Every structure is written in C-alpha cells, then in structure tokens.
Amino acid sequence: MCHGSVGLVARALEAAGIATVSVGVRAFLHRFVELQVPRAVITPHPMGRTIGSVDDRVTQRRVVDAGLSLLEGASAPGTFVDLATGQ
C-alpha cells in the first residue's frame, strides 16, 4: 500500500521535473517494480523500519547516504540498489 503510494508520488514528482529517490523494504520491492519507480534503495529491514532499526544511527545513516548517492548517480529510470545483497 504505502510502497504503492510512494511509487505514485515519485512518478508525479518526476513528471513535474523533480528528481526522486524512493527507499523501501524488500517485502514490497514488487510494488516499486510494478510502478517503475525511477530510483530506489531497497533495504533488508522489516516493514515500518525502512531506514533502519530504532536508534540504529549507523545503519540509518548508511541508508540515507545510499539514497543520496543514487540520486546523483542514476542516469536512467529503474535504477534499484538492493542493500540486502550489496548490488
């Protein structure tokens, strides 16, 4: 649901000339694929802890860093970074 909502918002923003990166969890990766989210970071976390566990500042920061890098680095739509597998 929420991953679908984020996908729809990402699409609207991109269409309006705003670059986006979307962070989601592995369980809902398929929603990002379905909506052709332009740039996505997939995290290996349980739902509701997309950026990282409660008070786990190190992991949270790593995910945010990955998102910013992808925003800079992606040159084509559908660029997904899966932090679970390190791809």
Next chain:
Amino acid sequence: MCHGSVGLVARALEAAGIATVSVGVRAFLHRFVELQVPRAVITPHPMGRTIGSVDDRVTQRRVVDAGLSLLEGASAPGTFVDLATGQ
C-alpha cells in the same frame, strides 16, 4: 514431568535420611505441591532455565544461595520459597 520426577526423587532421598531442596519453575509449581516436596525454591523463569538465563551468573548464584539457605532454614516439610514474589 520433570518436576514430578524431582518430587519423587526428593521423597525417596528424604525417606532415606538425606535432606533435599528442590528448585523448580513457577509453571510446574503444582507438581511440587501435589508431591508434597519437602523444601522448594520456585523461580520466575521459563522452563528449561530453572536456575537462571544463559550466562546470567548473578541470577543463577542468587537462586543457588536461596536453595542453600532453605536447606538450612526449613524446619518443617512443605516450605516453599517463591523467588517471583519474594515470599
């Protein structure tokens, strides 16, 4: 099952002139009551961790201390110390 077995062994030992203290967990307190275990320490632990959690040396020691004190102090059968409630 095991609390019943300990109760039976405690009874046999007492009958043979050996003083006993039995340590068991709250979930099986009723087995000790049924078998009129002479002296018992009841711990607030999950089954299989009667004395204390894995590597929790402080709690384990406290339970062992309680058992020895009861062995010394009990003057009548059916003396139960419940470490959950501090009785």
Next chain:
Amino acid sequence: MSEPDDHDDVTAEPISFEAFRRSFYYGDHADMQFKYLARMSDEDAADVIAEVLQTVGEVVDTGDVDRLRQVVTDAQIRGYEPDEPAAPTVEDAPFTPLSTPLVDARLALLSAGGVFVQGDDPMGPDGPTQDQALDLIQEFLRGKATLSEIPADTSVDALTARHPGYDARTAQRDPQTVFPLGHLRALADEGRVRLADTHYAFTGATSQRRLEKQTAPAWAEHMAAREVDAVFLVAT
C-alpha cells in the same frame, strides 16, 4: 441452542486455522507485523508462526535480537511475495535527471509513514490514536491523503506518527526509522546536501486512484513552486 454433535462443543466452538490467521488482519489479533498471515496458505502461515516461535525460544537464550529481526523480515518477504514475478503495471517511467550537483539542489524529505509534528496533527487536535487508526483502515483507504508540513529545523524528538497500515509505534519510538530528518540535517551541515525549508509526510494508506489522479500531482506542483529540485521518499 443448536444440537451438539461430534464436532461441536457447546462450551467452546472450535476455530479454523483460517479464521485464526485472518484475525491478524485488522481482526481480534490485529498485528501490523504479521497481518500478511491472512493472505498466506494455511500451511505457509502455520510454518511462519512456528518458525517465529522457535526463534523466540532461541533468542530468550541468546539475546540475539538481530536474529529475531531477520526471521521476522524473511517471514514478511515470504508473506508479501506476489503470486507472479513482479512486472511493470504502468507503461511509462517518468525520469528527471538531477539538474544540478546535489550540493546545490534543494532537497525535501517526504515520508509515507504518517509522521507529523506533535501538536500539529494533520487530522486535527482530536485526531485518532494509533490504536484507533487501525479501526479506521477502511476510511483511510477511501480517503484523501493530507500532507503534513515539517519545518527543516524540527527536532526529531518533536515528531510522532500514526498510520493504519503499519505499526507506527516504531516511528513513535524513533521517527528516524521512517523520517531521517536528523541524518539529512547532519549531511547538510557536512556540506553534502542543501535542504528545503519544509519537509513532508503523509499516510500511505489512502485511496490510490485519488492519489494518482489528484493529490500527488497537486503536491508535485506545490513543491515545484517552492523550487524543490529533488525529493527523498520513504515508503513504509
């Protein structure tokens, strides 16, 4: 009332496993971490529950919460696995390259996690609690999403969250689990990014049609008017 038979006990009605697993989906045992049990087969749901319980027994001994987290996560992945391999359901893929270096781009954070500033509830001063929100899931799913505005200098401690689709108690414990504003501020201080004055959140459990046709385009227009160059989106 009814005649008891071999399969019927007058004092306690047997329950089906299906009814049990469905009760996690906004039922008697509503649980946002495990609501997907409702959509699994009986057999798979039974195995998931048994595996989590098995892990509970281990973690009580080992204290290894990471292991518990991993099993919960893997179970969710299995629970939400689509019947068929994921494939696009839309035909186009809008894409705007970042127009300027990130350090010069105006970046906004936008989370679907139902985050808002305490005392500034987008549903008003009498907005529902997290528990009440679960009971309102159908209203949320038919409703229109509201955008919470969160000033860039808001303390993370001043934030809270409510969401009928996931367990927002997590975000109440630590908003940065779904709204990493503190991290973005730290990165801005380090000169890595430039932040917009306002950041945003909404409740992702909302009418998808209305979001697509009306709300999301309006938000995009609003942000474009504020010269936002890039948005960091967080799904929950």
Next chain:
Amino acid sequence: MSEPDDHDDVTAEPISFEAFRRSFYYGDHADMQFKYLARMSDEDAADVIAEVLQTVGEVVDTGDVDRLRQVVTDAQIRGYEPDEPAAPTVEDAPFTPLSTPLVDARLALLSAGGVFVQGDDPMGPDGPTQDQALDLIQEFLRGKATLSEIPADTSVDALTARHPGYDARTAQRDPQTVFPLGHLRALADEGRVRLADTHYAFTGATSQRRLEKQTAPAWAEHMAAREVDAVFLVAT
C-alpha cells in the same frame, strides 16, 4: 480423486486450529517452549500465540529480551495451569532435617535436566542427539532413568545435555541453567558448603512408576552409602 466441494480446495486442505496447536507437541512444529499449546483451548492458545507475536514486534524495536522472556514465561504458566487448584496427591511428606551445619554437610547436586559429561553419554557413545531424543519421547516415558555421574571438579564447559521433555539446547549453551555446579564450587571455595565427590543428573522424562518404586529408592541408597547428607535438586 475426491470431488471438491465448497469447503474443499484440491490443491491445499484447510487445517483446523486444533491440529495446528497440537503440532507443537511432538508434531510437525515440535517446540518444547510451546508444546503446552496442545493442551489449551483453541481460544486461549490463539491468544497466547498472538501475544507472543505482538511482543516479538515490540522487541525487534526495543531490544528488550527480558520482556520477551517474561511473556514466554507467563504463557507457560498459563499453559500448564492445572484445571483445579493444586493439592497433594500423596498422603505423607517425608522430611529429614539437615543433621549438621551446611558447612559440614556433604552436598550433592542432582539435576533432572539430562546433563552429562561430553564423551560419557549415559546412553552410550551412539546416544541420540537432542533432535533425535524428541522423536523418542515415548520410549523415554516408558523407560528406566539412568544416573549420570559427574565428578565434582568437572569443568562446566565439559558438560552437555539431552532431554526429550524440554529444549536442552539451552543447557548446551550454558549447563548452569539447570546444573549450577560452578556456583556450588564457588560456594565451597568460600567455605559455605562442602561438596560430595560426585554429582548427578538424569532425564526427568521417564516412567514415573518405575522411578517411584525402584529407581529413586536405589539412588537414595547409593547416595546414603556415599555419606551424602543433603541433595540440591533441579527440575526442568
């Protein structure tokens, strides 16, 4: 083969909740921490499972393993609660006062936790593993208990455990959870107690009748002959 009807799916048979909860008792989902689900009502078992899962979601956030342990313990207490208040089922209560001060008494440890010295398996060199023991529960319950002898100076690390009635993996992780020999040795070093040369363990899942009539009296005789004055018993 059979004709599918409204309640029948040819690809997957629905399961009853009763079958599910019974599967924790030496069935497909055998789990010594939760085997009591088999003896609860459907409703109570459903509530216990839901409460544990709810706690799992919290503990994944809080890391509070003590809370998980408490919920597991409380659920066991509820699960094993007797139908009627506990009352003696035996008529006498044999009682031997400690004859000498504890510091002079010869104390032996005797655990029902299936502990033994690695390499000295009471069931022989090809004794079953913990997993195999679960499958042998009926044989254990009909069988005669064997006493493992454990010298007083045995290192705790040299011990292991197997038991078809509880999850002996806990005692494999730390034998002192059910066999506090190290603590007793420390107390002996401090001058609080005097230890016997040999300590003991057996597998409490055993024929109760045979234990009562034959085995326990024989053990008592054996220990009396070794001039044991007091025994510290541990149930599991």
